[in-house]
Amino acid sequence: xxxxxxxxxxxxxxxxxxxxxxxxxxxxxxxxxxxxxxxxxxxxxxxxxxxxxxxxxxxxxxxxxxxxxxxxxxxxxxxxxxxxxxxxxxxxxxxxxxxxxxxxxxxxxxxxxxxxxxxxxxxxxxxxxxxxxxxxxxxxxxxxxxxxxxxxxxxxxxxxxxxxxxxxxxxxxxxxxxxxxxxxxxxxxxxxxxxxxxxxxxxxxxxxxxxxxxxxxxxxxxxxxxxxxxxxxxxxxxxxxxxxxxxxxxxxxxxxxxxxxxxxxxxxxxxxxxxxxxxxxxxxxxxxxxxxxxxxxxxxxxxxxxxxxxxxxxxxxxxxxxxxxxxxxxxxxxxxxxxxxxxxxxxxxxxxxxxxxxxxxxxxxxxxxxxxxxxxxxxxxxxxxxxxxxxxxxxxxxxxxxxx
Numbered sequence: 446x447x448x449x450x451x452x453x454x455x456x457x458x459x460x461x462x463x464x465x466x467x468x469x470x471x472x473x474x475x476x477x478x479x480x481x482x483x484x485x486x487x488x489x490x491x492x493x494x495x496x497x498x499x500x501x502x503x504x505x506x507x508x509x510x511x512x513x514x515x516x517x518x519x520x521x522x523x524x525x526x527x528x529x530x531x532x533x534x535x536x537x538x539x540x541x542x543x544x545x546x547x548x549x550x551x552x553x554x555x556x557x558x559x560x561x562x563x564x565x566x567x568x569x570x571x572x573x574x575x576x577x578x579x580x581x582x583x584x585x586x587x588x589x590x591x592x593x594x595x596x597x598x599x600x601x602x603x604x605x606x607x608x609x610x611x612x613x614x615x616x617x618x619x620x621x622x623x624x625x626x627x628x629x630x631x632x633x634x635x636x637x638x639x640x641x642x643x644x645x646x647x648x649x650x651x652x653x654x655x656x657x658x659x660x661x662x663x664x665x666x667x668x669x670x671x672x673x674x675x676x677x678x679x680x681x682x683x684x685x686x687x688x689x690x691x692x693x694x695x696x697x698x699x700x701x702x703x704x705x706x707x708x709x710x711x712x713x714x715x716x717x718x719x720x721x722x723x724x725x726x727x728x729x730x731x732x733x734x735x736x737x738x739x740x741x742x743x744x745x746x747x748x749x750x751x752x753x754x755x756x757x758x759x760x761x762x763x764x765x766x767x768x769x770x771x772x773x774x775x776x777x778x779x780x781x782x783x784x785x786x787x788x789x790x791x792x793x794x795x796x797x798x799x800x801x802x803x804x805x806x807x808x809x810x811x812x813x814x815x816x817x818x819x820x821x822x823x824x825x826x827x828x829x830x831x832x833x834x835x836x837x838x839x840x841x842x843x844x845x846x847x848x849x
Contacts, residue, residue, distance in 0.1 A: 513787055515794040522801035526582070529805060533581070533812040534574040538820035541566050550575065576710045577702040581811045582804040583710075583717045584702070584770040587762035589803025590796055592777020593784075594724050594759050597731040597792065598752060599653070601664055602782070602840060606642075606763045607774030609668035613675035614645030615760075615767035616698065620682045623697075624690055635716055639764030645671055646760045650752070700773035700826030702811050713765050720762035721800065727755055728792035735790070773826050775833020776803050782840070 535546045549570045551557040588606060595604040595611075606612045618641025622633050649671060653664035683694055693704070730751040733741045738748050766773070780803045781795065788794040810828040817823050 512789050515788060515798070518788055518794070518798050519801065522798060522805065526801060526805050526808065529808045529812065530578050530582070533578045533808050534570055536812055537569075537574065537815045539566075539569055541570060546570055572707070576707050577705040577811065578808060580705045580710050580713070580769060581702055581807040583713060584766040584773065585776060585803035585805070585807030586800035587717055587720065587766040587803075588773065588776040589780040589799040589806070590721060590724050591759040591762045591766075593781035593792070593795055593799045594731060594755055595777065596781060597735045598650075598755050598759075599664060600735060600737060603665065603778070603837070605775065605778035606759070607772070607776075608778060608837070609649055609664060610670075610672035610675060611642050611646050611649070611760065611763050612767050612772050612774065613672040613679075615639070615642035615764040616772050617641050617675040617678040617682070618764070619768045620679050620694060620698075623694065624682045624686045632712055635713060635765045635768040637764075638768035639716070639761050641675075642764040642767070643757060643760035645675065646756050646763075650756060696824065697771040699824035700771040700829070701814075701822070701824050702770055703822055705769060709769050713769060716761060716765040720758045720765070723754060723758035724762070725796050727751060727758075728796055731755070731792040731796075770807075771824075771826065773807070773829055775829050775837065776806060778840075779829075779833050779836050780806060782836075 531543055531546055534550075535541050535543050541549075545562070545566055548557060549562055549567050552562060552567070553571050591611075592605050595606065595609070596602055598604070599609075603609075606615075615638040618637040618639075619634055621641075622637035626633050649664070649667055653667045679698075683691065686694060696703070730741075730746060733744055733746045734748070734751065736744075741748050741751075781799050784795055784798045784802055788798050806829070807825065810825045813828055814823045814825055
């Protein structure tokens with residue numbers, strides 16, 4: 446058999462022989478240059494993984510530098526949240542100094558004497574503003590932690606109670622209770638919103654379950670379809686509502702904390718406490734579910750039990766938040782992604798920091814809603830949508846370039 450000769454070497458040898466420059470010497474020179482090129486290529490191919498490893502390690506170092514300690518993030522977040530709560534209780538059509546707000550809260554808690562305080566200021570701060578501020582903390586924490594849990598459950602970065610239709614289902618249930626039950630809705634409202642949100646969450650999980658060749662587009666399409674159906678049901682209840690109910694529903698559907706009073710706050714405390722405790726307790730399960738259902742089963746996780754618990758907890762949180770604050774979107778989408786940059790993807794830090802950051806976002810939005818156009822109040826949902834809609838488009842564009 447005739448040995449194969451490289452095309453490049455054969456071509457140069459024939460050119461050298463035709464030019465009369467000595468075929469064998471030319472061939473040797475060409476072979477040497479070819480060998481040196483091959484050696485350089487091998488050296489480059491050998492060195493490339495090392496460079497990549499060094500680049501990857503330097504990237505990991507940069508990420509490690511960016512991420513702050515969990516305890517420091519919690520302390521800083523709580524301090525910022527406390528300051529915002531005091532400011533939010535101070536601003537509004539009737540501006541009350543921050544010192545007076547602190548005195549009023551201290552007097553109501555029995556820490557200081559309230560004899561020198563204005564009864565008008567006491568009524569405004571304690572009866573109107575403090576309940577809505579505390580409700581804003583609970584609503585923001587619930588929506589943010591639900592978004593983080595749903596993103597891991599669906600293994601999808603675009604999962605959000607508002608985008609995939611969970612908030613729409615809870616809204617339909619809450620509107621139905623408001624219209625059909627009349628004024629006695631303090632306890633029925635979160636129950637109706639929870640049941641409707643639970644039904645929608647379970648239906649979305651069945652139709653867009655991860656691990657069955659269901660990607661982001663399928664989940665979004667299922668969410669859009671279910672959300673449209675819930676919107677039609679909400680429209681029907683709005684159509685049959687009377688004038689007083691219609692005025693309440695119109696402002697409530699854009700997200701508002703203006704109607705929150707102490708009985709509503711106390712009614713939601715057990716609901717939020719149970720939901721937040723369940724989600725925080727399952728942070729290890731969420732870490733494993735991020736790898737996928739099959740890998741989670743190989744690691745010994747009871748996938749069916751874990752996902753059922755997480756679905757019920759997120760539906761409970763979303764239903765309670767929607768019942769008393771209305772449809773506030775994009776909190777569960779924006780906050781977890783920002784928190785992942787700060788503390789990393791581990792749910793041990795992601796969940797509590799997301800809860801604090803979500804509370805900060807809602808309290809700040811509620812504070813801004815009373816400052817932009819006093820004495821009127823701008824719905825909170827407009828603020829969160831102004832931030833969340835561009836962020837959602839950014840994530841969609843980013844997903845075309847890299848996976849989550």
